[in-house]
Amino acid sequence: MTVMEQRGAYKPTPPPAWQPRTDPAPLLPDAEPYRVLGTEAAAKADPELLRTLYAQLVKGRRYNAQATALTKQGRLAVYPSTTGQEACEVAAALVLEEQDWLFPSYRDTLAVVARGVDPVEALTLLRGDWHTGYDPYEHRVAPLCTPLATQLPHAVGLAHAARLKGDDVVALAMVGDGGTSEGDFHEALNFAAVWQAPVVFLVQNNGFAISVPLAKQTAAPSLAHKAVGYGMPGRLVDGNDAAAVHEVLSDAVRHARAGGGPTLVEAITYRVDAHTNADDATRYRGDAEVETWREHDPIRLLERELTGRGLLDEAGIEAARQDAETMAAALREHMNQDPALDPMDLFTHVYAEPTPQLREQRDQLRAELEAEADTEGGTHR
Amino acid sequence: MSTVAVKPATMAQAFTRALRDAMAADPAVHVMGEDVGTLGGVFRVTDGLAEEFGEDRCTDTPLAEAGILGTAVGMAMYGLRPVVEMQFDAFAYPAFEQLISHVARTRNRTRGRMPLPITIRVPYGGGIGGVEHHSDSSEAYYMATPGLHVVTPATVADAYGLLRAAIASDDPVVVLEPKRLYWSKDSWNPEEPTPVEPIGRAVVRRPGRSATLITYGPSVPVCMEAAEAARAEGWDLEVVDLRSLVPFDDETVCASVRRTGRAVVVHESGSFGGPGGEIASRVTERCFHHLEAPVLRVAGFDVPYPPPMLERHHLPGVDRILDAVGRLQWEAES
Numbered sequence: 001m002t003v004m005e006q007r008g009a010y011k012p013t014p015p016p017a018w019q020p021r022t023d024p025a026p027l028l029p030d031a032e033p034y035r036v037l038g039t040e041a042a043a044k045a046d047p048e049l050l051r052t053l054y055a056q057l058v059k060g061r062r063y064n065a066q067a068t069a070l071t072k073q074g075r076l077a078v079y080p081s082t083t084g085q086e087a088c089e090v091a092a093a094l095v096l097e098e099q100d101w102l103f104p105s106y107r108d109t110l111a112v113v114a115r116g117v118d119p120v121e122a123l124t125l126l127r128g129d130w131h132t133g134y135d136p137y138e139h140r141v142a143p144l145c146t147p148l149a150t151q152l153p154h155a156v157g158l159a160h161a162a163r164l165k166g167d168d169v170v171a172l173a174m175v176g177d178g179g180t181s182e183g184d185f186h187e188a189l190n191f192a193a194v195w196q197a198p199v200v201f202l203v204q205n206n207g208f209a210i211s212v213p214l215a216k217q218t219a220a221p222s223l224a225h226k227a228v229g230y231g232m233p234g235r236l237v238d239g240n241d242a243a244a245v246h247e248v249l250s251d252a253v254r255h256a257r258a259g260g261g262p263t264l265v266e267a268i269t270y271r272v273d274a275h276t277n278a279d280d281a282t283r284y285r286g287d288a289e290v291e292t293w294r295e296h297d298p299i300r301l302l303e304r305e306l307t308g309r310g311l312l313d314e315a316g317i318e319a320a321r322q323d324a325e326t327m328a329a330a331l332r333e334h335m336n337q338d339p340a341l342d343p344m345d346l347f348t349h350v351y352a353e354p355t356p357q358l359r360e361q362r363d364q365l366r367a368e369l370e371a372e373a374d375t376e377g378g379t380h381r
Numbered sequence: 382m383s384t385v386a387v388k389p390a391t392m393a394q395a396f397t398r399a400l401r402d403a404m405a406a407d408p409a410v411h412v413m414g415e416d417v418g419t420l421g422g423v424f425r426v427t428d429g430l431a432e433e434f435g436e437d438r439c440t441d442t443p444l445a446e447a448g449i450l451g452t453a454v455g456m457a458m459y460g461l462r463p464v465v466e467m468q469f470d471a472f473a474y475p476a477f478e479q480l481i482s483h484v485a486r487t488r489n490r491t492r493g494r495m496p497l498p499i500t501i502r503v504p505y506g507g508g509i510g511g512v513e514h515h516s517d518s519s520e521a522y523y524m525a526t527p528g529l530h531v532v533t534p535a536t537v538a539d540a541y542g543l544l545r546a547a548i549a550s551d552d553p554v555v556v557l558e559p560k561r562l563y564w565s566k567d568s569w570n571p572e573e574p575t576p577v578e579p580i581g582r583a584v585v586r587r588p589g590r591s592a593t594l595i596t597y598g599p600s601v602p603v604c605m606e607a608a609e610a611a612r613a614e615g616w617d618l619e620v621v622d623l624r625s626l627v628p629f630d631d632e633t634v635c636a637s638v639r640r641t642g643r644a645v646v647v648h649e650s651g652s653f654g655g656p657g658g659e660i661a662s663r664v665t666e667r668c669f670h671h672l673e674a675p676v677l678r679v680a681g682f683d684v685p686y687p688p689p690m691l692e693r694h695h696l697p698g699v700d701r702i703l704d705a706v707g708r709l710q711w712e713a714e715s
Contacts, residue, residue, distance in 0.1 A: 131490035142458070143491055153448055154483070157463075164411075164437055165459070183475070187448030194443055243641020322713045349493040350528055350550045355628035357583065 020290040021217025022231045029236040031226035033268050036243035036306045045243050047311050053090060053242040055320050057134040057299045060086035060110050061325035064273070066331050067109070067123065071277040075335045080107040084272035087242035087298035088204045090114050092172055094107075095249040103142045103155040103173040107204075111174065115139050119327070120334045129339040148180040149312040150203065152188030159256075167307060170256045172200045172249070180223050189264065198256035200249060201264045204239060206271035211284040227264035239267030240298040270296075345370060384489040389566040396502075396558065398571055399544035401466065402542040404434050406655030410548060411456065423468060423700040424504060424563055446476035450501065454483050457497040466625075468507055470505040471514035475618055477522070483544045484553045485528030500547045501555045505533075506599045506649050508561035516560075517686050518650030520598075523555045524626050524659070530580055531626040533557035538565035539624055542578040550580065559599035560565055573616030583630035583662045585637060589619035592643035594708055595634055595660055600647045600697060607702040616706060626656060634660070642673040643709045647697055652680035666671045673708040 036042050062082040070076045070188035082089050093114035096102060104112050112122045117134045124133025125144050132143040142158075155173035162169035180203055191197045191199055203223050207214060220226055228233030233255075237248040245267055252263035270293040274281035281290075306312035347354055347362040356360060385438045412430055414422075418441035423427030430439035442449050446467060453463035467473035473480075480501070488496045498499070507516035523531045530552055534540040542703075547554035586601060587608050594604040601622045608618040620636050623630065638644045644664055646657040657678035664676050679697045687695045 005531060072669070124497045129593075130492060131486075132492070132494075136458070136491055136493045137494065137681070147478060150451065150478060153451025153457060153479070154455035157452030157457075158450065158459045161456040161459035161461050162459075169459075171455075184447055185476070187445040187451065190443055190445065191448045191452050293553070303616075306592060345492075351488070351530070352496065356631060357628060 012158040015098065027228040027231065027233045027375060029222060029227070029234040029266070032173060033236045033238040034244050035238045036247060037241045037242050037301045042309075044245065045247075047309075048147055050243060050302065050306055051311065052094070052317075053087075053246060054299075054302050054312065055323065056088045056094070057242060057302060058153065058320040059324045059327055060090055060114065061299060062117065062321075062328045063110055063113060063331070066328040067126075068086055068273065068277065070120075070123075070332070070335050076123060076126045078276050079126055079272035080276045081271070082107060082110050084293060084297065085204055085206055085239065085269045086110060086266045087245050087302075088202065088239045088269055091242060091249050091264050092174060092202055095246060095253050096170065096172055097168075097286055099103055099140065099167070099169050099255070101140045101142065101155065101158055101169060101171045103151045103158075104144050105148070105151065105176060106144050106146045110145065110176050112141050113143065115141050117141055118163065119331050121361040123335070127339070128334070129341055129346075148184035148186040149175050149188070151175075152184055153191060154203075155199050156188050156192045156195070156197050156262075159192075159199045160195050161196060168257065170198045170200065170253050172202060172253065174202050174204065176201060176209065177205040177207070177214055177217055178212065178279060179203075180226065181209075181217055183355070189226070189230045189232065189262070192262040195207060195234045196259070196261035198259070199262040200252040200256055201262065203264065203266045204269055204333065205266055206239075206269050208271060208284070209277060210275045211281075224264060224266035230264075232262045235263060235265045235267060237267050239269030240293075240296050240301060242302050243300055262344050269298075283332070382488075388389055388567040388571070390537055390571055391564050391566055392534070392537050392559075392656060393424055393426050394462065394562040394571070395540040395569060395574075397428055397430075397539045397543055398492040398574060399541045399548070400427060400430060400457075401486055402574070403464070404438060404547040406429065407548075408438075408461065408709050410462060411438050411440065411461050412464045412465060413442050413453065415442060415468055417441060417466050422466060424560070426502070426558075426563075427466065441632045445589050446472055446474075447479050450479040450484065450499075452498060452703060454479060454487070455627070457499050462467060462498045462500070462548060466498040466641075467501060467503045469511075469515045470503055470517040470519050470674040470697070473501075473503050473519065476629040478604045480606065481526050485526045488552065489528060491664035495629045496551045497553050498548075498551050499553045500544070500550075501553065502544075503555060503557050504560045504563075505557045506559050506561060507686060507692050508599060513559075513686070515691065516689075518648065518681065520557055520626055520648075520650055523557075524656060528553065529531065529627060530554040530578055530643050531557065532624060533598035533626065534557065534624060535559065535562065535586075535598055535622050537565070539578065541574045543580070543591040543624065545574075545577045549577065554580065557598060561565040561599050562602070565602070576630050577683070578624070581625045581630060582608075583621055583623045583633040584627070585619060585633070586622045587620040590641060591618055592645065592709055593619045593621055593624065593637045593641045593692070594635075594645050594647055594706075595621050595637075595664070596700065597626065598648075600649060603697065604647050604702060607699045607706075610699055613673060614703070614707070618706065629660075629663065629668060631663060633681065634664060638664050638668045638676075639671040644672075645679055645702065645705045645709070647679045647702055649681045650695055651683040652678050653683045655680055677708060678706045679705045699705075
């Protein structure tokens with residue numbers, strides 16, 4: 001007699017019937033990243049939008065190159081390049097309405113500039129003259145966020161607050177593939193879905209978190225698949241296809257604006273440059289891999305589409321390049337001026353009113369500066 | 382003067398009243414946290430708020446402290462004044478990255494353009510028989526983070542005044558609520574609550590001449606008891622209740638120590654790297670020539686908060702305080 005038989009007539013009470021809260025099927029991403037360029041869908045794309053995207057991509061590429069050059073000249077402390085990822089950066093800025101908010105990570109300077117922020121102010125953090133150069137309220141762009149994924153809950157809170165006030169505001173929050181492993185990514189997505197906040201999460205999967213490849217970052221079928229666990233749709237898009245990224249993000253923004261709640265968009269792209277100028281990418285990846293991605297370059301893809309359909313000619317390409325050159329020259333000129341910093345600013349914005357302790361320290365620094373000025377006016381030791 | 386009878390009220394009731402009055406006065410004030418809505422908070426501090434102001438203004442959040450504080454940051458960016466509850470001291474630790482990397486420094490990193498008026502309520506401290514992770518005194522972490530104000534009331538009236546002041550502040554304020562004083566009662570007129578105190582003022586709870594006990598929060602009643610007991614020894618102890626740890630009221634503290642010439646700092650949290658070291662140092666720097674003895678500290682031991690059956694050996698009590706006062710080299714006086 002088995003143990004179970006000894007227990008005789010015991011029958012467990014069946015649990016109440018379980019019902020899933022959400023049907024997971026419509027939330028799941030497609031198996032293949034969504035593409036427009038080079039497919040039949042391209043014919044339906046607005047030529048004017050494609051030309052705008054092209055001009056922005058060319059400008060963005062030039063901006064990345066110029067900022068990288070500025071690090072070599074010591075004008076920037078560091079620059080995390082988005083060369084190869086310009087389609088994501090530009091589309092993220094262009095899909096938003098004026099009243100919407102952008103929540104960038106430290107790598108997303110280009111999106112910030114595409115949103116309208118002054119290129120020099122957008123680089124303030126990376127230049128080192130202050131932490132945030134621009135007024136976040138002027139263009140509705142949150143400060144560039146250095147800790148990973150911690151800006152995502154801010155986007156959720158802001159979008160939630162706007163909805164409580166009855167305002168038509170969508171927040172778009174950007175994060176990298178590495179950032180999806182952080183706890184704040186989870187908490188933000190969970191809050192957003194529970195509150196049905198009008199938020200779009202854009203994950204730029206550029207293959208590496210500094211040196212760690214995606215395979216060591218996640219075991220999920222895709223990062224977009226993570227959405228289903230929170231009860232929000234996940235979308236997978238070719239991150240180098242500017243028209244596709246623009247369309248998918250526009251859909252997600254429209255969905256959020258209409259009260260449909262958040263969406264997680266994973267854009268598959270590639271960081272052609274190293275993590276920053278301080279990184280040696282040859283230690284963790286081969287040239288052949290980089291070359292493959294250069295073939296799938298966002299500018300090349302769009303240029304091929306536009307020229308193939310007669311929407312862009314050599315003169316148009318040249319005009320875009322010239323435009324980008326003008327932007328780069330202006331950036332160079334501004335960045336080569338030394339910023340004027342006031343040391344007393346150290347104490348100005350810690351609190352609305354400085355504490356007595358800060359007032360004491362402020363007096364100490366002022367005395368030091370005065371002594372320094374006297375020394376400089378007289379004899380140096 | 383009010384004609385309404387002054388009735389005994391608990392500190393928890395004063396906190397509740399402060400939240401209710403702040404919410405009624407300003408529609409931007411939103412209360413959020415785990416269990417704050419339907420349940421009214423595990424200590425009932427948010428009791429009735431969801432009913433009165435709706436679930437949009439007193440919100441039960443998912444169970445995630447970083448998410449609670451992180452979304453509060455976004456809400457504050459949009460002009461709301463979130464008041465978040467961390468339920469228990471040690472539960473706040475997952476939210477520390479949001480606290481330190483964003484809440485405390487967003488005003489500064491945006492050069493004043495983006496202030497974050499967030500109030501963070503943290504029930505803290507021991508003495509209620511809580512199991513592990515329910516009795517920490519975490520004030521040193523908050524004090525060490527520039528950009529935060531840190532207040533902790535010891536009386537029913539201050540509970541109301543400091544919480545109202547915290548919510549009204551345009552800066553983030555950590556309100557450390559002494560758990561074991563939640564049910565302490567005081568004569569307090571809920572119809573005419575004490576005017577809002579400016580943050581940063583200490584108060585002399587009991588005047589004395591022999592020595593100053595510098596303390597705050599849950600240790601204030603213990604020091605008051607010690608001061609009473611000290612009379613038998615012929616010591617007349619002054620008790621200074623800091624109320625605000627950041628900003629620190631050097632003026633009131635130093636004026637007291639200059640009068641008495643002796644000082645003991647009393648708090649529950651550990652001694653090493655704790656608030657007492659900072660306070661003793663400040664007092665020594667400013668009052669050295671008035672001191673008859675070194676500034677002593679009576680604090681919790683430098684151990685992880687002990688299990689409830691041992692906590693009475695850990696928490697600074699009357700005897701330990703009197704022993705320290707006894708060590709203030711009284712012979713130097715004679």
